[in-house]
Amino acid sequence: MLQTNDCLSELRDLLGPAGCMEGEDLPFRNRTDWSFLPPTTPLAVLRPTTTEEVVQIMRQCHANQVTVTPQGGMTGLCGGARPTDGGVALSLERLTGIEELDPVGMTMTVRAGTPLETVQKAAAEVGLFFPLDLGARGSCAIGGNLSTNAGGNRVIRYGMTRDLVLGIEAVLPDGTLLTMLNKMIKNNAGYDLKQLFLGSEGTLGVITRVVLRLFPEPGCSSAALCIVPDYETVLSVLAITRKRLGPLLSAFEVMWADYWHQATDRAGVRAPVGMGDGSHAILIEMQGLDAEIDGARFDALLEYLLEEGHVLDGAVAQSLGDIAAFWATRDAAAEFANPAVIGPHISFDIGLPVARMDEFAQEAKAKLLDQLSFHSVFYGHVGDGNLHVVAWKPNADPQPLDEASRIVYGIVGAMHGTVSAEHGIGTLKKPYLPLSRSPAEIALMRQLKQALDPKGLLNPAKIFD
Template structure:
């Protein structure tokens, strides 16, 4: 069947108010932040509810028409990029916060709601939604769940999948999985909720979710620490987790390469310390009572300095101080402007191996490309390492060589090629570095069972068989 027949059937089924063609979709962006190429799709479908998503997919399944689901287009792996033969399914209209249940501490939302909107609605109701990342104002809950997003609070609250109790999703044939439950305990058969989360739109389209809310944090204590070696960084993490009564809510580690580059290139950043160190840690702990929590946190920092774990530290005395500390870490948002040809990595290692793996990777890159810029930072508490590489004058062949080197080291340490941004199109050919042949075969079997015609996000996640 020709694509034109499918487009006609979509318009007949859903109408011009939902289905846009040709000149009607000119001027929109259809690529995410990965830098991978994308093209305007054959059609843009903007459903208003789950029923319209189901009707659209049923038509596309009948005609074998590929469909790419899109949220806020803030992904970094190319998972939402469309090709010229695709139909784009945007959930931008399905953006409502449907309900907040204060008794069960849950929020029911549509998948097109932005993360910021969910956080604000939770705060207005006296709760907190802990998932947080820099693209909060643009990224959507559906995209967060489809990629199993992480962010800066994973160490205490977990990944996106840990924030969900129930889920609604539409399968490739238009059937609806309606698992909008509010129970924490639900061992009734296979966990289809977690099968959908992290599947990047290849198994189904997430349309609604029941999110877990947490008690609002009364206060946070934040410190900027300078340390002498990675062993001390790991020791600080362990001691903070053991000795701080409310635990660690953020533990961001930055290597000197990252700090030096940011202070040199981003206006308005100020170093919290007047001393130089081999490692810098942004440590934060959520508390229940401001005065007592601040005292315990400050005493802990003093003990770590006395024990020689921390060389120097600055304690945030106000929310503006804490925001200034976080501004240094969040300055990564300027990377696309500062380094438009950067090669970015989002990988993970066992925490015990991160220091050694980072040092090995940095040395190997600088040896092979002496003029390269290599910046290292990460959420150490959850094993997530970010690496930014720029090779002056390097083209695609250089980028391929850099990726082969870095992912080779990831494989050596049995790490993961994707810590929190998914596989998409960008990493599908290195998925085998992280997953065994048996695991890949099981993934293909699941994909075929739920989407036998292969219409959902083709060419993403799974490598070519």
């Protein structure tokens, strides 16, 4: 305890009252994330404003054996940013700001606590585009996006977050500063060390600054909602759309009929088109450069799909407002927690071979219902193999998470999928990591952790024990 007191005393002097919050001043938002796990009680919430302060924090905590949990926007769903009792939470919420925007090199250098939406708007102001996008854009921090390798809505075209990062600055558990703010797309000078920290959920180092890759702002956007009769047709439409739109295809989202009815009948989202006898609704989005040329290409695609009988019914966006309305059906899951819709439920983020997604949905739905009396609905980024499952047992609060997880992840493992497509492992998915990673892979992860954090002080008990 003496070591801890000495450490906190040093940190109080370093950060001041606004940067070191303790006791009754502990903000509730820093005690747990969106995983619905119970809040913890850290010794303090530390809120640095500079990289040098992060370095000093890590040195002090390393010397005094104090655990540190890095935090961004606290929008994670797996408990990755939930601090340990008796440790400190290292919140980067004040480490914000855009340091440089290079329109020629098409890069942006930004501090890790900066909200994603701020990055998007700054790029747009100079006619550029940062493609990472997810529902928590106004709250999530770019450093958290990197540490979880966030996916989002446009992975089919632009890739995961790691594909949008050129360089980073990171602080190791002992306070060593690694400044790797590379701005070049081509740089093969030795190991690409930034990749160690992207997707490592804050267990290997604290990301403090990043260099992001920007793209030309789309000159036009088109979208359509298509109703199809079966999953085989979903796969056919995906293949045709990829061939005819190529790199212009920015999203291919699929909603199973059960999800569609929850979104439009219960959540109150206006249905731009009726499901009828269809089995799936497909949201196709294209981002082009020229409205006349690329818009005509999109129209030709839809005409072909109708003529060939792939689509039972559909709606085509006539404005940006229509595009937003189409996306509202896909984003309606954010409203499912409302008791008037579903209420308490469990969300699963999994990855599967695209061809087996419907097979998974049917098997999971049957087993959850038969074995646990769970209802379930399915939707996701089918174009990149990411399926989301919303499952719930009516009138149960809390929901029986472990029982449902064993069923869902058991099927995922049998189908050689992944238990986490874009949300990370955190603490909730630790028991199921061996379903997606081999013993040799997990052993190497442990070696990396041991090499960079031999005392086990940085975000302990996350990903694996």
